[in-house]
Amino acid sequence: MVSDLSILYILKNVYTMFPPIIKDALVYANCVTLMSIGFTLVYLISRIPNFAQSTFAVLGVYCTFSIVRLLHINPYIAMPLGFVLGALLAVLVYLGVVNPLLKYGAGPILLTISLLAIQQIFVSGVQIYADYVRNVLGVYSRGFMLRVNDFRVGEFPGVLIVSTVIIVAAIVAMHLMLTRTQFGIAMRATVENAPLAAVLGINIRMVSLVSWVLTGGLAGLAGTFLPLWFSSGPGSGGMLSTSIFAASVVGGLSSIYGAILGSYLISLLEVWGSYLLMTQFGLWIGAYRMLIPLTLMSIVLMYEPGGMVTIIESLRARLSAPKRYREGAST
Amino acid sequence: MTYDLIFQWIVDLLMFFLLYLIVTMNLNFMYGYTGIPHFGISLSVAGGGYVVGALTGRILRWLYNVYPQLDFMYENSKITDEINVHLARDPFMGISMFLFIIVVSLALNAGLGYIVSRPAIRLSGSYLIIVLIGMAEAIRVIGLNYYPLVGGTFWIHVPDVFGWMGDFRTEGFLIICALFTLGIFLLLQAMSTSPLGRMIRAVRENPVSAECVGKDVVGIRTKVVVLCSALTSIAGVLYGFYIHAVLSTSYTRAAWTFYPWLMFMVGGIGNNMGATLGTFIFISFRRLIIFYKHNIEVYVPFQVQWLEQILIGVMLLLIIMFRPQGLLPERPTKMRGLDYEKFHDELENKDVKVPSKRAAKKTILERLLRR
Numbered sequence: 001m002v003s004d005l006s007i008l009y010i011l012k013n014v015y016t017m018f019p020p021i022i023k024d025a026l027v028y029a030n031c032v033t034l035m036s037i038g039f040t041l042v043y044l045i046s047r048i049p050n051f052a053q054s055t056f057a058v059l060g061v062y063c064t065f066s067i068v069r070l071l072h073i074n075p076y077i078a079m080p081l082g083f084v085l086g087a088l089l090a091v092l093v094y095l096g097v098v099n100p101l102l103k104y105g106a107g108p109i110l111l112t113i114s115l116l117a118i119q120q121i122f123v124s125g126v127q128i129y130a131d132y133v134r135n136v137l138g139v140y141s142r143g144f145m146l147r148v149n150d151f152r153v154g155e156f157p158g159v160l161i162v163s164t165v166i167i168v169a170a171i172v173a174m175h176l177m178l179t180r181t182q183f184g185i186a187m188r189a190t191v192e193n194a195p196l197a198a199v200l201g202i203n204i205r206m207v208s209l210v211s212w213v214l215t216g217g218l219a220g221l222a223g224t225f226l227p228l229w230f231s232s233g234p235g236s237g238g239m240l241s242t243s244i245f246a247a248s249v250v251g252g253l254s255s256i257y258g259a260i261l262g263s264y265l266i267s268l269l270e271v272w273g274s275y276l277l278m279t280q281f282g283l284w285i286g287a288y289r290m291l292i293p294l295t296l297m298s299i300v301l302m303y304e305p306g307g308m309v310t311i312i313e314s315l316r317a318r319l320s321a322p323k324r325y326r327e328g329a330s331t
Numbered sequence: 332m333t334y335d336l337i338f339q340w341i342v343d344l345l346m347f348f349l350l351y352l353i354v355t356m357n358l359n360f361m362y363g364y365t366g367i368p369h370f371g372i373s374l375s376v377a378g379g380g381y382v383v384g385a386l387t388g389r390i391l392r393w394l395y396n397v398y399p400q401l402d403f404m405y406e407n408s409k410i411t412d413e414i415n416v417h418l419a420r421d422p423f424m425g426i427s428m429f430l431f432i433i434v435v436s437l438a439l440n441a442g443l444g445y446i447v448s449r450p451a452i453r454l455s456g457s458y459l460i461i462v463l464i465g466m467a468e469a470i471r472v473i474g475l476n477y478y479p480l481v482g483g484t485f486w487i488h489v490p491d492v493f494g495w496m497g498d499f500r501t502e503g504f505l506i507i508c509a510l511f512t513l514g515i516f517l518l519l520q521a522m523s524t525s526p527l528g529r530m531i532r533a534v535r536e537n538p539v540s541a542e543c544v545g546k547d548v549v550g551i552r553t554k555v556v557v558l559c560s561a562l563t564s565i566a567g568v569l570y571g572f573y574i575h576a577v578l579s580t581s582y583t584r585a586a587w588t589f590y591p592w593l594m595f596m597v598g599g600i601g602n603n604m605g606a607t608l609g610t611f612i613f614i615s616f617r618r619l620i621i622f623y624k625h626n627i628e629v630y631v632p633f634q635v636q637w638l639e640q641i642l643i644g645v646m647l648l649l650i651i652m653f654r655p656q657g658l659l660p661e662r663p664t665k666m667r668g669l670d671y672e673k674f675h676d677e678l679e680n681k682d683v684k685v686p687s688k689r690a691a692k693k694t695i696l697e698r699l700l701r702r
Contacts, residue, residue, distance in 0.1 A: 049457045121644035124637040131633030245461045287476035294465045298450035
């Protein structure tokens, strides 16, 4: 019947068939993107991989947990709180540990070890908080999932909508800051050549501090979304970390746009790939899903250590060059 | 406190000291001498443990033909008990099984070390760290989820290959572990004070100039990682035989990567003496905490292990900030065939660091333990 094929009918069909795996993939990708932007930013400016990144996310996770389970109010109030707490923690880490170590002339290895130590300290702190909440307040505090506390717009969970809006806003704000403001240009100058930027009067310490504020804040923000869709606990930062590293490395660790591209690629492939493998071979294979980003990262490092940024740039150069250069390149 | 408790405490202390010393010395050889930041060392320990857990019981069951109709994983403790009865009368089988497992573990973990270091061994430190941390996590995840390997989140029993020692078993196994550790110590010490040791230090200090004088930097680094991964796995094997079980949840990053790093940062980078000292200090400290844990647990509303981890983390941060070279710093390398008496004063006048004059005439023991 013709009336059955009306636009409304098709829309309704698509609407109900919207597979839950896409929601999984998108929420996961949004969280990973927020975190790998920060990871890449700190790597660009200070040249150290920030292994404490996932810790800031755990802080965000427990912000949402406390607000929903202990105070019983709307989970989205945790968003600004997570951002501020993550940023404060990052400032503490930068001023207390990273900056003094850089002043003493410590190399990237010493900084890495100290960041791992910081991760250990903060994760243990969160564990103590979780223990306290369970033993003293009597609220179950590990492996919680707060999907029921989220609002829904039809088929779409609130966290998907809010995190997508936040991601778009963050990317636009980041782009505008880096291209239109004085400070963003100073930031880019520091990335290109830090000593030269310092000679020109750019306050490198301020630039680093802002990069740490952004990385901590964005990771804390990403953490507040996690328990609204996934089962979370003190270990959920470690669960994310492989994806973050893989996303940043595949993105190229040389530009923020690369990190965005890399993290969508990695997390969609991870969720979709594990879903496809699970339908093919059985549910047991889902436990090994962190091997997918790891394998992709290894392949990229072996064949193109520059990541997506290098690949895209070489493609662009090849396409935009006049034809005679393209053919004569090998001779 | 009874005599038995003190004895058990001392045996435990020595045992963990020896096990961690193997890991720390290998880590020191990789980072301190060659400059490879191996942040996934737990994967080699786990590799050794998996070899013990997966192979020992199965092979012995096949050899003795114990309960062939039962499922190996589900009836694990029953089968292991029966194997232990056989092993208690069969010293030859016990020893040959032990040596066989060590050889298999060396071979498998050398291969594993090659595979995990392959993607990033030619890149700079940060990439290598990222890949190795990921790889260690992957090995742990496989052990946790692949039930037939070492029992997933449960554990698998390891037959007691030294059951024939009877009452002397605890001390006997301690002596065997000490011999293995001494062997590894002597091997690494000999390697680090030979021309090879100078070459790997050159690779650490300046890879570009090492390559300029004709050294294959990537090849040397790969060989060092392969060798040290194989040697580290012995710690995993001995650990499995010591506790008579393999537990995949015990190979965490904190326990087998972070603590060994802390130990040799405390002791001093780039010399085996420092690694030994650091390991001893750290292990004594931890054993004391574990011993008094239950006394503290009464007063706080959380598990004491988190407090312990915070303490350890803060300790590491303080060491990195205020004494990055460790308790026993590395000494400049000494070259054979150079007349130090002659150059000593001349170099010292120019403010160049030189080994002390005494270095020329050392006893055999001093030569063995030199830094």
